[in-house]
Amino acid sequence: MKTSIRSLVLVAACATASFASAAPAPQCASEAVSRARKLLTFHFGEDDRIQIDPAVKEVAPIRNPANKKQQFKVLEVWGSIYKGSYRMRLIYYVSGKDCNLMGQEILEYASL
Numbered sequence: 001m002k003t004s005i006r007s008l009v010l011v012a013a014c015a016t017a018s019f020a021s022a023a024p025a026p027q028c029a030s031e032a033v034s035r036a037r038k039l040l041t042f043h044f045g046e047d048d049r050i051q052i053d054p055a056v057k058e059v060a061p062i063r064n065p066a067n068k069k070q071q072f073k074v075l076e077v078w079g080s081i082y083k084g085s086y087r088m089r090l091i092y093y094v095s096g097k098d099c100n101l102m103g104q105e106i107l108e109y110a111s112l
Contacts, residue, residue: 028099029056
C-alpha cells in the first residue's frame with residue numbers, strides 16, 4: 001500500500017514538473033533561432049554541420065546606451081558546428097509585435 005502511494009505521488013510530481021517546464025517561448029524566439037543560424041554562417045561559412053538548438057532563453061535585459069529609459073530584450077541561443085559549441089545572445093528592441101535586432105554576440109564555449 002505504501003509503495004503504491006509513493007509511486008502515485010512520484011508520477012504526479014513528475015507530471016507537474018513537466019507542465020511547469022513547458023513555458024511559452026519568449027517573444028522574438030523564432031527570429032532569434034533564425035538569426036543565430038545566420039550568425040554562425042557569417043563567422044564560419046556555409047557548413048552542413050551547423051546545428052541550432054531550438055530552445056531560446058530570455059536573460060536579463062540591458063539598457064539602451066543612447067536612451068536610459070529604454071531596455072533591450074536579450075535572447076540566448078546555443079548552436080554548434082562539428083565539435084564546437086557556441087553561445088549566442090541576440091539583442092532586440094521590441095515594439096508591439098515587431099522584433100528589431102539591435103546587436104548580437106557570439107562566444108565559443110571552451111575551456112582553455
